[in-house]
Amino acid sequence: MFLKNKDFFAKPARVGPKAPGDQPDRVPEENHTAEPDGQKTETATMVQLRVQDEQLQRDMAFLDACSRETGRPEMHKQLSELRDYLKNARFTVAVVGEFNRGKSTLVNKLLGQDVIPVSALPSTLLPIRVEGGHRDELIWKKPGGETHYPLKPETWDTLEEEIGWDGKAKGELVLRQTLPVLQQNELALLDTPGTNSQVKGDLSMAEEALSGCDCAILTIAAVAPVSESELRFLQEGILTKKVPRILVVLTKLDLLSEKERELVIRNVQARLDSLQEGLPLYLSQSGLVPGWEEKAGPKAIWDQLTAWLRESDHTYLKCQRAHGLLSEMAEELRGLYACQLEVLEEKKEARREKVEEKKRQLLGNSHIQWDQLEIEMLNRCNQNFTWIREMTEERQQDVIEKLTLELSHTNNPKDWWEKDYPYRMKMEMIALGNALESNLQSFYTRDLGWLNHVLQEKYKAIVPPQNQRMADKGVFRGARSQAELSLEDMHNTRLISRVGTGVVTVAGYLLFGMMGLSPLGMAVGIGGGIVSELFMNRRVEEQRARLGQTIRTELPGVFSRCVETVEKNVRETYRDAIGNMQKACQNWANAQCEAMEKARQQGEDPTKAQAIRQKVEKLAAMIQD
Amino acid sequence: MISIQEFLKNVNTGHVVRSSVPMGLGKSLPMLDIADDRLLVTLFFYRSILRPEDKTLLMPPEIIASFEYPGARLVTFETLALSRRFTGVDFRKPAGLFRHEAIRHLDREAYMAEKERYYEKLNALIAYLGGGEAFTQQDEDELARLFTMLAEPGLYPYYRAACPQFCERFLRK
Numbered sequence: 001m002f003l004k005n006k007d008f009f010a011k012p013a014r015v016g017p018k019a020p021g022d023q024p025d026r027v028p029e030e031n032h033t034a035e036p037d038g039q040k041t042e043t044a045t046m047v048q049l050r051v052q053d054e055q056l057q058r059d060m061a062f063l064d065a066c067s068r069e070t071g072r073p074e075m076h077k078q079l080s081e082l083r084d085y086l087k088n089a090r091f092t093v094a095v096v097g098e099f100n101r102g103k104s105t106l107v108n109k110l111l112g113q114d115v116i117p118v119s120a121l122p123s124t125l126l127p128i129r130v131e132g133g134h135r136d137e138l139i140w141k142k143p144g145g146e147t148h149y150p151l152k153p154e155t156w157d158t159l160e161e162e163i164g165w166d167g168k169a170k171g172e173l174v175l176r177q178t179l180p181v182l183q184q185n186e187l188a189l190l191d192t193p194g195t196n197s198q199v200k201g202d203l204s205m206a207e208e209a210l211s212g213c214d215c216a217i218l219t220i221a222a223v224a225p226v227s228e229s230e231l232r233f234l235q236e237g238i239l240t241k242k243v244p245r246i247l248v249v250l251t252k253l254d255l256l257s258e259k260e261r262e263l264v265i266r267n268v269q270a271r272l273d274s275l276q277e278g279l280p281l282y283l284s285q286s287g288l289v290p291g292w293e294e295k296a297g298p299k300a301i302w303d304q305l306t307a308w309l310r311e312s313d314h315t316y317l318k319c320q321r322a323h324g325l326l327s328e329m330a331e332e333l334r335g336l337y338a339c340q341l342e343v344l345e346e347k348k349e350a351r352r353e354k355v356e357e358k359k360r361q362l363l364g365n366s367h368i369q370w371d372q373l374e375i376e377m378l379n380r381c382n383q384n385f386t387w388i389r390e391m392t393e394e395r396q397q398d399v400i401e402k403l404t405l406e407l408s409h410t411n412n413p414k415d416w417w418e419k420d421y422p423y424r425m426k427m428e429m430i431a432l433g434n435a436l437e438s439n440l441q442s443f444y445t446r447d448l449g450w451l452n453h454v455l456q457e458k459y460k461a462i463v464p465p466q467n468q469r470m471a472d473k474g475v476f477r478g479a480r481s482q483a484e485l486s487l488e489d490m491h492n493t494r495l496i497s498r499v500g501t502g503v504v505t506v507a508g509y510l511l512f513g514m515m516g517l518s519p520l521g522m523a524v525g526i527g528g529g530i531v532s533e534l535f536m537n538r539r540v541e542e543q544r545a546r547l548g549q550t551i552r553t554e555l556p557g558v559f560s561r562c563v564e565t566v567e568k569n570v571r572e573t574y575r576d577a578i579g580n581m582q583k584a585c586q587n588w589a590n591a592q593c594e595a596m597e598k599a600r601q602q603g604e605d606p607t608k609a610q611a612i613r614q615k616v617e618k619l620a621a622m623i624q625d
Numbered sequence: 626m627i628s629i630q631e632f633l634k635n636v637n638t639g640h641v642v643r644s645s646v647p648m649g650l651g652k653s654l655p656m657l658d659i660a661d662d663r664l665l666v667t668l669f670f671y672r673s674i675l676r677p678e679d680k681t682l683l684m685p686p687e688i689i690a691s692f693e694y695p696g697a698r699l700v701t702f703e704t705l706a707l708s709r710r711f712t713g714v715d716f717r718k719p720a721g722l723f724r725h726e727a728i729r730h731l732d733r734e735a736y737m738a739e740k741e742r743y744y745e746k747l748n749a750l751i752a753y754l755g756g757g758e759a760f761t762q763q764d765e766d767e768l769a770r771l772f773t774m775l776a777e778p779g780l781y782p783y784y785r786a787a788c789p790q791f792c793e794r795f796l797r798k
Contacts, residue, residue: 004756006659009790100718161726430701438709477661 056086056319059326059622066333066615075329082322085212090131090188091309094209096238097219098230099194102251104128106219106284107191109298110305111179116191117156125163126173127209131188133176142171151175181302187309195233207237214318215245215308217301219284222253222264226271239277242321245308248272249301251284261289280304330622337616343599344609355600359593366589373454374578380447381574384440385567391439392432396559399428403555404548413543414487421551425480429562433476436566440470444570448577461584463577470569475562483550487543494536501529626755627695629655629747632666635697645702646670646688653686654743654775656788657694657750664694664754667788669705671780673723682719683779685711689787694751710786721779728774743771769795 060079067075095103104116107130116128126140138149140159149155163169182188190213192206210216216238220226238246250268253261265283272279282304283289286297294300343355403424410416445465452462505525512521627635633655636642650670658665669686676682691701705711728736746768753760772795776784785792 003659003662003664003754005754006662008750008754008760009659009794434701442709473660 056322056326059330062618063326063329063333063622066337066619067329070333070336072333075332078325078329081208081211082325086318086322090186091215091305092129092188092190092213093215093217093305094127094190094192094206094213094243095217095219096192096195096206096210096233098221098227098233101194101219101221102284103194103219104191106217106249106251106298106301107189109284110189110302111177111181112298113179115175115177115179125160125193126169126171127193127205128173128175128191129188130175130177130182130191132182132185133178135176136178137176139174139176140171141174142169185306185309187305195229195237207241210238210241210243213243215247215305216243217247217249219249219251220268221251222261222268223255225250225264225268231271235275239275242324244318244321246277246279247282247301247304248279249282249284253283253285253288265289265292327623330619334616334619334623337612337619339595340599341609341612341616343596344612351600355596358596362592363589366585369458370582370585373451373581377447377451377574377578377581380443380450381571384443384570387439387443388436388563388566388570391436392559392563395428395432395435396555400552400555402428403551407544407547407551410544411540412489412491413540413547414489415491417482417485417487417547422480422482425482425558426477429476429480429558432559432562433471433473437469437471440566440570444470444573444577447574451577451581455581455584459585459588461581461588463580463584468569468573468576470573471566472569475565480558483554485546485550487547488539490536490540490543493539497532497536498529501525501532504528626751629666629744629751632692632695632697636666636668636692639697641690641692641699641702646690650687653780653784653787654740654772655747656784656791657747657754658691658788658791659754660691660700663700664751665691665700666694667691667791669783669787671720671783674719679722679724679729681723683721683723683777685714685716685718685720686780686783686787687716689783705783719779720783721777723777725777725779727778739771740775743768743775746771765795769797773797 060082064076064079067073067079095107097103104118107116107128108114108118111130115130136151138151138155138159140147140149140162149159159173190209192209195206218230218234218238220230234248248268250265253264256264265281269281272281281295282301283292283296284298284301286293286300289296343351343358403421406420406424407413407416410420448463448465455461455463502525505522505528508521508524509518510521512518512524633652637652650672653669653671656667658667668690670688670690671686672684674682674684686705689701689703689705690699692698693700705714706716724731724736728739731739746764749758749764750760750768752758776796781792781796784796
């Protein structure tokens with residue numbers, strides 16, 4: 001089809017009236033009303049925590065002030081979450097895991113009745129906190145307030161519609177139940193959305209839930225035991241959050257045969273043992289595997305939870321976790337203050353020199369590190385070139401073999417050369433382009449991931465990925481020039497030859513017939529036909545050989561041109577990443593230099609140094625060994 | 626020039642679908658793309674598991690294919706399970722539900738009527754691309770409204786992956 005308006009998609013979309021509900025992907029998160037709540041919660045926390053925890057409150061207030069002074073708002077948020085965690089007197093058990101691992105089912109089993117709906121699709125859209133109450137009720141606690149719902153079966157459908165599947169909804173659902181098990185124990189169960197569902201933000205919901213819980217139950221389905229993502233979530237999402245108690249529960253064992261069950265349990269146990277964290281493994285159903293009676297079924301899990309709940313060191317562990325987190329913050333703040341102090345303690349002139357020296361040193365060291373990063377990135381880029389060369393050479397050989405084989409079967413090389421060959425080449429080049437693009441993008445993502453990991457650690461910066469196509473579509477899909485060869489149309493030639501042979505045969509028959517030698521006339525005709533066929537075949541063979549030779553000569557050039565373009569694009573992409581890295585690093589260095597300069601200017605005030613010194617000492621005292 | 630409806634019928638009965646697309650896979654809404662000055666129609670094929678009460682499970686697509694318009698010649702064919710860009714997808718897990726929220730108020734006839742309207746708008750766009758009548762802002766908004774409404778939200782990522790330019794333009798958030 002001939003396109004007159006082929007630039008339609010290339011032009012930017014015209015701005016028209018917005019469709020209903022046409023909103024940005026993610027609405028900005030509403031600010032938490034931390035201040036007024038913070039006031040209220042602090043009082044409540046102090047009443048509930050033990051005497052020595054008043055010190056914890058003072059430490060938190062001090063760190064809060066320091067974080068504001070040093071411009072660390074994220075620390076303020078962490079402290080606010082920590083306050084909430086300490087305020088919560090209930091022993092909170094967060095049930096986490098990937099989608100469809102039986103989290104909600106496990107919560108229902110633990111409570112002895114179906115309080116949360118379960119389905120094959122990710123049905124838990126927000127964390128659901130199940131806790132004891134004087135009456136059955138469902139509350140959606142949102143940043144802007146809370147909504148109460150009557151607890152009826154259809155309420156869940158209404159809620160599902162209100163919350164939506166787009167991941168924009170925030171907050172937590174609180175399900176209050178009059179169940180004796182919940183009322184007798186100061187315990188709350190927190191069901192979380194699957195960590196790998198396709199709804200954005202579900203992972204962060206699970207992680208937030210973990211930062212405010214006393215115990216985490218990680219559910220692993222026996223049908224897909226301990227995937228790499230589960231193991232990574234366990235290591236990075238749970239263990240690094242310093243959750244005081246962790247329990248791993250293997251679910252869906254009934255879907256396996258008896259023989260497989262033991263094998264899976266052994267495998268899961270081995271993977272957990274390899275983490276060397278002493279994580280206890282439980283089975284969600286009892287009576288399925290012999291030898292596991294004590295650690296199987298909801299009752300066994302519940303017994304373990306209540307045992308932990310009643311242990312005297314429960315509050316101690318909670319405080320210890322808080323101390324651990326405060327210690328990390330204190331260490332970070334001390335580093336910042338120590339840097340300032342170092343500058344302040346120098347005399348004015350010496351200080352100036354020192355600052356300049358430190359700046360030079362910082363920039364010098366940074367430049368060396370940046371150069372190393374640049375060299376490493378270029379090395380990685382060069383490795384891509386090696387791969388591209390190897391890959392395309394291999395592909396080139398395959399294509400040559402394929403085309404030569406196809407050519408060897410054609411009876412009319414001219415037709416094949418003019419019609420089939422360009423199409424075949426185009427398809428091959430598109431396939432090559434796609435293969436190159438797919439692999440190069442994954443190499444680039446891997447290399448950028450490495451670079452960002454280093455930058456994050458050293459310079460608290462990241463380089464955004466370039467959304468750039470490396471195997472340029474135009475190069476691989478575009479029309480290609482092909483050698484002009486004067487080939488004979490063998491189809492026509494063969495036709496003419498056959499007609500000629502026929503005429504000779506008839507003429508020979510008639511001529512020799514008059515002499516009474518008609519068989520001889522026939523023989524001459526047939527002989528002529530055979531000779532001409534042999535001659536034709538030889539001509540075809542010659543043309544095939546000629547085309548084969550042309551393909552062998554032409555193809556490396558075509559591949560080479562494409563590869564050169566791809567290499568150029570790859571180099572540009574990596575260069576862009578390096579350029580962005582240098583910018584980000586330079587910004588970091590400038591910020592450091594500015595901080596030093598500011599500290600030097602403030603150094604005139606002797607009380608300032610004294611105040612910072614005191615802060616450093618206080619922070620040092622808060623740091624745990 | 627044939628209509629998109631006829632084109633889809635040709636694709637459905639063509640050798641590509643018969644020989645390379647497993648039986649039982651449904652096809653997505655068609656999307657248009659332009660490559661090398663050729664008009665392509667892109668589709669993906671996915672499996673759905675029928676369940677009552679609007680709980681039909683939509684599995685992640687298995688194949689993305691582009692066909693040249695109007696000849697229905699296959700141009701690209703991608704098996705998602707073998708493609709690196711979909712390595713993070715678990716093809717055993719459902720990606721969404723049918724009917725989704727946006728079409729829940731429609732009965733079968735109304736749904737088919739909306740789909741027909743979508744096809745008609747595509748026909749108008751195809752005509753415009755070929756140099757025919759203008760494709761107005763209103764047409765564009767209507768096409769976007771229909772596409773956004775009819776496409777299943779759970780499959781949005783796959784629509785975007787299959788035909789980014791078209792979705793950029795017509796898949797309104």
